[in-house]
Amino acid sequence: MSEPTLQIEGVHAGYRGARVLHDIDIRVPAGTVTALLGPNGAGKTTLLRVAAGLLRPSAGVLRLDGAEVTRWSASRRARHGVCLIPEGRGVFGGLTVRENLRMMLPARGPRGRVDDVLDVFPDLRNRLGQTAGSMSGGQQQMLALARAWLTGPKVVLLDEVSMGLAPLVVDEIFVALDALRSTGVSLLLVEQYVDRALAMADTVHLLDRGRIAFGGPASEIDRDGLLASYLGATTTP
Template sequence: MLELRNITAGYDTGTVLRDVSIVVPDNAVVALLGPNGAGKTTLLRVASGLLKPYSGQILIDGQDVTGQAPYKLSRKGIIHVPEGRGIFPSLTVADNILLQSPAGDYRKSYKTATATFPRLGERARQIAGTMSGGEQQMLALSHAYVANPNVVLLDEVSMGLAPKIVEEIFEYLTDLGRQGVAQLLVEQYVGQALKMADYVYILDRGRISFAGEPGEISEEKIMNSYLGSLAS
């Protein structure tokens, strides 16, 4: 279980998150929704160790891991698929999979990645940055399959993709959930996120404005909260 407890964090330009608490239970999908600028990406950066919070704690199965480096959190099963693909565009597809793989486990990882995403096998020697946006996102998502994670942090994985590819990406995420991998999902397609989610948090101007199950809030109310934030 991943728990972010009373997180306050930000950058040189100012505080972004204020006393934010989120729990991602084992085997659960948690949707983190909210308008642009609410702090969703910042929260994922804190959870993966890329950004140290001003205060608060990050706990994995009750163990305080606050301040640990990203590679240490990765070894504890926290995988971050960032906004904007999250691949090495100048390397081949095969080399990207190699870098995603646990040490000494490349052959198994390559087999898993290409079995899950056959197009990656077809383009193994291709420079990753020359593939289509959908194929690059598949390569980024393959990290969640080969690294044996406990929790995957997903930041707008559908961004910039055609609707047909978005449906395909969500099928992969659903499959990942069936395998028992917990997910903290930041997503612009609210309806898709609600279908997948076991729990929902809405982040608004750096604070949690709703926490509960999908049945407790409608997509319409969520969108109204977005519009209310933009109007204020």
């Protein structure tokens, strides 16, 4: 059996001596979606930062396609197929859409085609000369997601990509993510809308106070219990 695309094994991590993550184990097989759910402050963004190489764990091991990458920098992981789409859009507001897309293209390694992105997000095609900061939040999020097509990733780490977006835009974003998954790319998804995440995910991990409280197939999770115990009433917009 081939190795999962991303393996997180026994990871502990935190900031300035304050531990946030405790003994985290997660496997993200190729071409699957793993949803990472939990209340605010549970450590979800911290875990994505560890996976991306922006935060070094105090203990534990990370592997990409079986190779240990624990001490690799974020840039080296990116060159080998790890793509982080952070919360808060992550585009250069003063640059045009075309300039943003050019900056996303990797200097080395596999890359996608800009036309492929414009086919997925056709609203961007007529805005190539527009500054990114003058677009709507949804359009900026589409531009941010373009990185997942242009860098030729193996695994994409997504932090609250639906945050603050209108329901119709959220629909479009999730259709695009499903299309990305169908190409064989793995997704590790932090998402505020539980119904969206459960509908898309193959596997769910519930993070509570920095520990995995549940990990297993999405079909086995008790949605109502999940909402009541951990997540309040955040449902599909």
